[in-house]
Amino acid sequence: MAFRWAITSAGKIAADFAHAVRQLEGHEVVAVAARSEAAARDFCARHARGAKAYGGYDAMFRCPRHGADACYVATRPDSHKHLCDRLIERRMPALCEKPLATTVADVEALYAAAHGSFLMEGVWTRCFPATVKARELLRSGAIGDVVGVQAEFGYDITHGCPDGVRGSQATGGMGRDIGVYLAEKALLAFDSSVYDLADARGVAVLGHGDGVDLTVAAAVRLVGKDGKRRGGVASLLWTGQCDTPEQCTVLGTSGSLRFTETHHTPRALEVTRRTSRTTSVTEVLDFPPPPDDGQHDWNYPGSIALQYEAASVARAVRNGESEAPEWTQADSLAAHRIVARVRDQCHTLSEDVAVEKPDF
């Protein structure tokens, strides 16, 4: 029997998810809720034929006939906490787009409330085969002990970005939008079950008129929870002011691992092992994306690969798990703590929050 999805919102990533799932064997979208019924109907006609349309998210949550196995929450970040709370009350498995919530306290509260009910933050990068392989290599010591990780990610938000990014200092900004993908890289290198955040510093360029973080350079230090592992550092940069190559390199005592491009939708890994002080062997591992029938103009690059995340959720829910192993609740909480610690330092400049219009 197919794994049945409900979707909240008729927005851009919701449309991409619907088309990724349409092309994934054994999955279907059975219900879509939007703030307006007309938008939900239009979405179903264009992206999820046969799904039932609901006017209002609560209308769908309350309806016992939607028949979904899990709900994909794809609304603006400032609504995630409320919607996930409603789903948890109903013990409905939830995959919620990043960021799960706009404060660390809300993220903690959600995971505490979920208490056995499936809840996953949609950090889809972790479900890509390239990331799964990278994690396996790092955990098995393929490049020795990890010393540090260096990564950047940015896109020019003047060419379009989710509504919430420009929202406000309290709920918007690039840290919440994509900082999580950089924190994810730090936690890929330094497993959140073994390492703790010891220190994080950040400097930022803020938007005039709203104070949201536009470009951030962060330095993070992680140490072993057992007090024995020395840990290491992460050098992370995120920006909404330009497109970036999206590269990430993890450095170890006997080699390195590099996501050659677009590390948030990774397709290739370069693993270098030192054979002597002056020589090394490099292996390139390719992970082609799933086939695409070309019937949808994707709103975001690489969205066909949302299939990996959908499959991961279905596996976990069917196994009766409350989280997926690729991006656990502990990983998610650790990432939010890193981003929040950095953002908090960048948001103390009250003089940047003037009444003039945003300059981006």
Ligand SMILES: NC(=O)c1ccc[n+]([C@@H]2O[C@H](COP(=O)([O-])OP(=O)(O)OC[C@H]3O[C@@H](n4cnc5c(N)ncnc54)[C@H](OP(=O)(O)O)[C@@H]3O)[C@@H](O)[C@H]2O)c1
């Ligand atoms: N995984 C990824 O690569 C990826 C890529 C892009 C975005 N995202 C995440 O996905 C989420 C949605 O992003 P998006 O690009 O799809 O944004 P979007 O097209 O602007 O859609 C956001 C939706 O939020 C809903 N919403 C709820 N309350 C709202 C309010 N007060 N004002 C405006 N909209 C409100 C609207 O749903 P209705 O249709 O019901 O009105 C709207 O369609 C964000 O959390 C974003 O970070 C993830």
